[in-house]
Amino acid sequence: MTADRKFASTESYRRRYRARFIGRGYNGWLHLAFTVSVSLAVCAFAIGHLHEPAWYEWLTVPVAFLYTNLMEYWGHRGPMHHRRRWLGAVYRRHTLRHHRFFHHDAMAFGNSRDFHAVLFPPVLVVFFLAATVVPSALLVGWLLGPNVAWLYIATVFGYFLNYELLHFAYHTSESSWIGQLSGMAALRRLHTQHHDPHLMHHCNFNITYPIGDWLFGTLYRPRPAPATA
Secondary structure (H helix, E strand, O other): OOOOHHHHHOOOOHHHHHHOOOOOOOOHHHHHHHHHHHHHHHHOOOOOOOOOOOOOHHHHHHHHHHHHHHHHHHHHHHOOOOOOOOOOOHHHHHHHHHHHEEEEOOOOOOOOOHHHHHHHHHHHHHHHHHHHOOOOOHHHHHHHHHHHHHHHHHHHHHHHHHHHHHHHHHHOOOOOOOOOOHHHHHHHHHHHHHHHOOOOOOOOOOOOOOOHHHHOOOOOOOOOOOOOO
């Protein structure tokens, strides 16, 4: 397929997606504001409940950061790209919609309503809090104490916000001020490679920092061009 036909196919799908999945009252900037404000509010609430944490309790932060990075990796490599029973909606939203909306040759938003195709829906943010973070934090608190639980919650939601903002940044224009931020080009390149249909089921599953990809050998390394005489 030529570049022009690929672009036309992507644009055609975007029009269908906008008509079918984005409500008339949707506002992308309000969606982004909700994600940022809820995440910061949860982090502030958790930090506000710390009570003279010992030095070793602060080790929760790097441990929880690594844990969340690996959960991001396996969640993306697993149900987001392979249909699983009970998780079919995750596969449909990510592989069948997001990857068709953003092709590696067409990664940027068309307008703010396209934020819908990147940001987690508000209902999933609430579900993420109620069904995953709260039970695991209760277990952590029972095993290791309340300070560790609050630090765990703050780190997980801080990481979630970091995930959402980085993913958002990858789909802005390369020429925008966001695209020009230090280090953005390298991270954006990894995600753009992942959006190549030939690579998306095999490489670059970390959306933030490629720790999981490095550990499990799925970090894409282009083969060098053969030397010419």
